[in-house]
Structure formats: structure tokens, C-alpha cells
Amino acid sequence: MTDTSTTGQAPSSDDQYVRFINVKKSYDQHNLVVKDFNLDARKGEFVTLLGPSGSGKTTCLMMLAGFEDVTSGSILINGEPVNNIAPYHRNIGMVFQHYALFPHMTISENLAYPLKVRKKSADEVKRRVKESLALVELADFGKRYPGQLSGGQKQRVALARSLIFEPSIVLMDEPLGALDKNLREQMQFEIKRLHEDLGFTAIYVTHDQTEALTMSDRIAVFNDGIVEQCAAPEELYERPANSFVADFIGENNRIPGTVARIEGGRAQISLADGSSATTLNPNCPQPGEPCMLTIRPENLFIAGDTLRDNCIEASFTTRLYVGDSIRYFFKMSSGAELMVKALNDSQAPVLTPGALTRLTWDLADGLALDRAI
Amino acid sequence: MHRAELSAASTGASGGGATPGLPPHSGLSAAEKSQSRRVMRRRKLLTLAFVAPLIIFVLIAFVAPIGTMLYRSVYHPTVAQLIPETLAVLADWDETGEARPSDSALNIFTVELQLLADDRRSGKLAEEINRSLPGSSSLIKSSARKIKPLDPEMLSRDGASKLLAMQPQWQQVEIWREMKLAGALFTNDFYLTALDLMHNTQGDIVARDTQIYVKLYMKSLWIALLITLLTGIISYPLAYYLATAPTRTANTLMVFVLLPFWTSLLVRTTSWIALLQTNGVVNSFLQSIHAIGEPLELLYTQFSTVIAMTHILLPFMILPLYSVMKGIDPSYLRAALSLGAKPIPAFIRIYMPMTVPGLSAGALLVFIISIGYYITPALVGGTDGQMISNIIAFHMQSSNNWELAAALGSLLLGLILLLYWIYDRLVGVSNIKLG
Numbered sequence A: 001m002t003d004t005s006t007t008g009q010a011p012s013s014d015d016q017y018v019r020f021i022n023v024k025k026s027y028d029q030h031n032l033v034v035k036d037f038n039l040d041a042r043k044g045e046f047v048t049l050l051g052p053s054g055s056g057k058t059t060c061l062m063m064l065a066g067f068e069d070v071t072s073g074s075i076l077i078n079g080e081p082v083n084n085i086a087p088y089h090r091n092i093g094m095v096f097q098h099y100a101l102f103p104h105m106t107i108s109e110n111l112a113y114p115l116k117v118r119k120k121s122a123d124e125v126k127r128r129v130k131e132s133l134a135l136v137e138l139a140d141f142g143k144r145y146p147g148q149l150s151g152g153q154k155q156r157v158a159l160a161r162s163l164i165f166e167p168s169i170v171l172m173d174e175p176l177g178a179l180d181k182n183l184r185e186q187m188q189f190e191i192k193r194l195h196e197d198l199g200f201t202a203i204y205v206t207h208d209q210t211e212a213l214t215m216s217d218r219i220a221v222f223n224d225g226i227v228e229q230c231a232a233p234e235e236l237y238e239r240p241a242n243s244f245v246a247d248f249i250g251e252n253n254r255i256p257g258t259v260a261r262i263e264g265g266r267a268q269i270s271l272a273d274g275s276s277a278t279t280l281n282p283n284c285p286q287p288g289e290p291c292m293l294t295i296r297p298e299n300l301f302i303a304g305d306t307l308r309d310n311c312i313e314a315s316f317t318t319r320l321y322v323g324d325s326i327r328y329f330f331k332m333s334s335g336a337e338l339m340v341k342a343l344n345d346s347q348a349p350v351l352t353p354g355a356l357t358r359l360t361w362d363l364a365d366g367l368a369l370d371r372a373i
Numbered sequence B: 001m002h003r004a005e006l007s008a009a010s011t012g013a014s015g016g017g018a019t020p021g022l023p024p025h026s027g028l029s030a031a032e033k034s035q036s037r038r039v040m041r042r043r044k045l046l047t048l049a050f051v052a053p054l055i056i057f058v059l060i061a062f063v064a065p066i067g068t069m070l071y072r073s074v075y076h077p078t079v080a081q082l083i084p085e086t087l088a089v090l091a092d093w094d095e096t097g098e099a100r101p102s103d104s105a106l107n108i109f110t111v112e113l114q115l116l117a118d119d120r121r122s123g124k125l126a127e128e129i130n131r132s133l134p135g136s137s138s139l140i141k142s143s144a145r146k147i148k149p150l151d152p153e154m155l156s157r158d159g160a161s162k163l164l165a166m167q168p169q170w171q172q173v174e175i176w177r178e179m180k181l182a183g184a185l186f187t188n189d190f191y192l193t194a195l196d197l198m199h200n201t202q203g204d205i206v207a208r209d210t211q212i213y214v215k216l217y218m219k220s221l222w223i224a225l226l227i228t229l230l231t232g233i234i235s236y237p238l239a240y241y242l243a244t245a246p247t248r249t250a251n252t253l254m255v256f257v258l259l260p261f262w263t264s265l266l267v268r269t270t271s272w273i274a275l276l277q278t279n280g281v282v283n284s285f286l287q288s289i290h291a292i293g294e295p296l297e298l299l300y301t302q303f304s305t306v307i308a309m310t311h312i313l314l315p316f317m318i319l320p321l322y323s324v325m326k327g328i329d330p331s332y333l334r335a336a337l338s339l340g341a342k343p344i345p346a347f348i349r350i351y352m353p354m355t356v357p358g359l360s361a362g363a364l365l366v367f368i369i370s371i372g373y374y375i376t377p378a379l380v381g382g383t384d385g386q387m388i389s390n391i392i393a394f395h396m397q398s399s400n401n402w403e404l405a406a407a408l409g410s411l412l413l414g415l416i417l418l419l420y421w422i423y424d425r426l427v428g429v430s431n432i433k434l435g
């Protein structure tokens, strides 16, 4: 699904700086690993390909970088098809998951390599390596070998090396996958900072949804070779196109039901335990079809004095103390399990196990999505 | 999903409690120390028990033979056992002077020579002395023959004058000097011979007229180097292909690489005879396409040694190369390409340096195996393709000169250690990688 916001006026080439048009890929002439992939990335945009492992993200990057050929369809950069341009002429920076720093060269030599193959003068090479080291805050590490650096430092060098020849596009394939949580967050900021300072177009691959949400301008959610949805982070989170996206991004309560009727943009859902709910949802299946009602845990509330638009009953099972929040677990009579995330403040209720409790949510916060049977 | 989160969180929470009250210890108490030492000792003994069979085996099968070889190459008691008493009196004689030993020494010598003649062992003495003083063999043998019938009593009193009367050559100092030198229990003669050197009559070390062994060492080095280069050139692209091919293709091809290990060495070597001989496959084929008129002399040459040994040693180069290349992440080359390097420069500058550990492991293996190789040069080498190990075998089996064989073998060992040392200085042994 391409971004359709530009329809109506002729898109400029900056709006379609990188284009995948009906791209398909098969490694074995039998199974398509990438099925009809379309994507337009603006110049300077940060686009993330997000999806479970094996869904074809790396394959798409490799086709863009020129390491895998395209089975059908075409890839355009700045309006030019790149299918027949060799990888070393594409001028695309690339960051690999395991850094791919050349172990027999020092950090400075690693950084100098792309400049040397471009036959830059020794002075210029020296100056730019120094600048580049300063850019990633590793000014004193030029003489070391990659083996003498920590994971985070190697990642910075890999980043610096992919940027030093000033490519207009930088591809990153799970660049933070091998780092621990704190370093990851630090490096996420680092990458964002560099992206904002230097203004390159970034295509970023990850299977970590938090990472995707915090860093991207737009996210393409991959599943089994197709893009389920491609949209800005808020839209993905708040208005997922289908239940795969809803589940993949963030936590969700899922209540199976059937669409009873759709009227004036509101859908009436009858749930398995006999109760019913109403949602405002453009992506709802047709009346009579099964659906999945999804509600984010932070949008579901334990009913106090006031009730919101929807209300169901469930019995309390247990409570999990997380620190800043408390998670309450419930079970509906139909068997569906629910979770409520409440702030840990003075209003946090105390419940006894088995107590029948009313749960409530706003009209706009419940979504009726397709249900795979 | 909810339940899993619950259990994970509850185990996490239970570990949080601190245990106040106990003062923090910086060291171990005496009991704890002796306890941990006991555990360590038991573990060490256990380890030793595991490696003991190997150590014993290595001692018996490796250290002992090499020690014996080194010892034999310098220990030579033959003459000392033949004429012990003569040598005892010669010890006081000054061999650097111009005078022959005293008459009393000669008396003792004639008695011993007669004893040797009686036991038919005088020939052995003649042979030993003749080796360093050519021509002395007939002198000793004829003297022994003439002394044999004489009265031993008379010889012990008057042997000197009898001997000198029969054979005036005994007046000369050289023969006595050689006998005294040959009587030493330990000698460096065999090493000198192995290096084409010898003692001249003044006792100085000089080069021999005909150079045999040094030339042979040089030839062995050259052949080994040639084989190492050839296996390297053949194996590198093949190993690269194997390492990058799909698993199934690679496994099938690997069988062909390993096939030589499953067939007898002798069979493989003799099949080269079938290929290379005058009426062999290669010659017949070349003649049938009229590429050559006369059959080529392929067998029993240095060429046949090199080609057969290259074939035999190929797996020793391919396997370490393959295993090292297999471990190289393809993203290195991709990274180089994405940085703008063309494929061939990227391969040379980025990929090849990463294969050095495998290449050097393979090269070292092939070189060291081939420099001491015996059976293939023996079968297909002729005279031209002989290597140093063939001459060692010759001295052990045919000329029965075990001491010289031991000296040649020790020099070979020394040569290999020297090369290994140089290699370590240049490449670094820690860089070797076999898998």
C-alpha cells in the first residue's frame, strides 16, 4: 500500500525519491519471498520496514542495494531504474547487522576505504576521516582495530563508514539487533540525530516495533512478503488496517465477535458472551462476518462511577505490579482474556480474585478488524 | 501471553531482597580455601587421567624414536668396542705432533688386532678407518692377516717392531690420528657427511669434492615449495567456490575433495604410473591427436613427483581454506561493494586478507608433509625426482648406515623447525586456523 496522500497532483521526484514498483522476488523460481512490493520514499524520509523474521525485509534492502536481482517489477532511485546498475555504482550507504567492519584494518582505514576507492586525495581522506570520527564521538579511536571496540562503538563506526562518502540513501538492516537495551536506545537517538543533521534518505529494517515507532517517519509493516500497512507511526498504532498490524504493533486485547450491522460509520458488534459493542471503524468487515474487536490495554478502564460508550463484564483473575503502572487481568465468560493497564496512583482499584467487574472504553478506542478463522 | 508475563515477573521479584546482618567478606576463610584447593586438585588429577593415554602414546611413539634418532646420529661406539685398550693408551698420545705413538702402544694394538683377526672382525675395523682415511683398509687387513699366526706372548713384548717391519706405513702419524678420532664414542662425522663436509688430515673441516646431500636438501625444499604453490593456486578458487555454493552442491563436491582420503595412497600413486608411463594414457592420447611424435618422458622425473604429490596433498590445502572461507560473513564483501569498491579490488583488499589464516595453515601442512615425503618420489620419481627422505631410507635399508640416516633425519627435523620459526616470525603461528 503506497502512501496515497499525494494523489491528485503530479508527484515531484523528491516525493518519490526511492520507488519500489510491483517488486517481486523469488530465490528458487517457485515461492515468492516478496510479493508485489510497492513503496515510495520521499527524499530525506526515514522509512522503516517492520515485520517478523523471514518476512522479506532484508531481501527488499538487498534488491535496493543491488546484491539480489529483482525477479519482476522495478526499483527507481530519483526516477532512474537501477535494475542494471552495479552495486558499487549505486552510491548507497549500508549498515549491516553484524557491522561488517573489516577486521584487518584500523578504524581509520575502515573509514578511509570508501574515499580511497573513490581516489580522493590523501589530505581530503585524512580530513574527512577525522570529521567522521568526531561526528560519532570516537575521535581517539582511529588507530584501534574493530576487535578492540565494544558493540556500540563498532556500530557507530559502521554508521560513520556508511555515511562518509555522502550517499543520498542509507540502508540499515537491523543495525541495533546485537546491542543490549540501553545501548539500543542510545544508538536510536544517535541515528536520528545523524539523520536530521545530514538529511539522507534512510531505509531502516527492524523487527522491533518500539524501535520502528520511535524512529520512523513512516513504517511499512511486512508479513510474509506483503506489506500489510504503510503509514506514519501514530496512524499504525491508532488505526491499524487489520488485526495483523494491530497485534504486531503494541499490546492489544482481542475479543472475538460478529459484525451485526454498520450504520452511519458505526459498527455494531455482537460478542460471544451475548453482550454487544459499538465502534467507529473504517476497516470493519461486512455485516454478518466474524471480526476481532481490539482495544489497547491503556484505553480499557475498570468502571467506577462513570461509564464510557461501551461496557462489558469480566471476572478478575490477577494483578501484576509493574512499578509505574499496574496490569489487571480479567477473563470473560466466553473465555477471552483481557488486560487493563492503569497508572499506579491513588485511584488504582483493589479487586478480589473472581470478582465480576465492569470494563469500559470509548467509542473511538475499540476497533473491529478482520478475523482469520 | 498474559500468564507468561506473570510468571516471569514473579521470579524476577523474588530475587530482590537484600540479606542484611552478615558483614561483607573480602577474602575466603582458611576452611574455604583448603576446600577449594582440594576441589581444584581433584579436577587436575581427573584431567590428567583423561590425557594420560595420549601422553604415554606420544612418549612411546614420538618422543622416544626421535630421541633415539638424535642420539644415534652422534653416538658411534664401533671402533671403541673393537680396540678399547689401544684407544686407552692412545689417549695419552699427542696426535697434533709429528711422532707416532710409542712402541708399547703399538704392542697393545698388535695384540688387539690379532684378537680381531681371530674373530674375523678386523674387516670391520678396516672399513671404519677407511671411511675417513681412504686406502687404509688394505693396510689394516693385510697386517691383520700377517699377525694372525704369530705368538701373542711375543706380540705383547715385541709387536711394534714386527708390525713396522711388515708394513712400514704404520710409521705414519695419519693412520693413528684417524684411529684415535674414530675411537671417540661421540662424533660429528655423520653430520659433516650429511652436510657434504669432512675432516681433512689436519683435522680441519673442509667441503667434500662431490656435493650430494646439500643439493638433495635444496631440491627437496624446492619441490616442497613448488607443490605448496601449486596446491595453493588450485585450491584457492575451488575452496572459494565450495564456500559460496549452495549447501547441496558444496556437499557433493566435498565428497570428491575427500575421496582421495578414502583410497589407498599406493593405489593413487600407482595410478599416476599408469597415466604417465611411456605407453600410458597421457602419451597415447597426445600421440593419437598427433600433438607429439615420440612419447614424452613423463614418468620417473621431477615432474611426475611434483604432479603426483600435488594431487595427493590437495585436500590438506582445500580443507583449512574451505573452513576459514566458510566462516567469513558474505556481508564483508557486500559492505566493500556498497562502499564503492569494484569486485576484484574488493576481493583482493578485503576478502583475501581474511583467508590468510586458512591459507597459511594449509601451506604449512602441505609444505611440511611434502618435504619429508617418501613413497611417491620413491615410486614415480626415478633418480631425478628423489627427495631427501628417499636417501634416508636408502641409508637405513641398503647401505646399512643408520648413523648417517639418523644425522640426515635430524637435519631434516632441524630444517623444518627452522622454517616453522621463520614462518612464525613472518605470519605468526597464532594466525593459523584449521576450522
Ligand SMILES: Nc1ncnc2c1ncn2[C@@H]1O[C@H](COP(=O)(O)OP(=O)(O)O)[C@@H](O)[C@H]1O
Pocket (backbone or CB within 6 Å): A027, A028, A033, A051, A052, A053, A054, A055, A056, A057, A058, A059, A060
Ligand atoms: N539467499 C537466499 N536464498 C534462498 N532463500 C533466501 C535467501 N535469503 C533469504 N531467503 C528466504 O527468503 C525469506 C525472507 O528472508 P529475509 O528477506 O531475510 O527476511 P527478513 O529479513 O524479513 O527476516 C526467508 O524465508 C528466507 O528463508
Ligand SMILES: [Mg+2]
Pocket (backbone or CB within 6 Å): A054, A057, A058, A059
Ligand atoms: Mg533480515
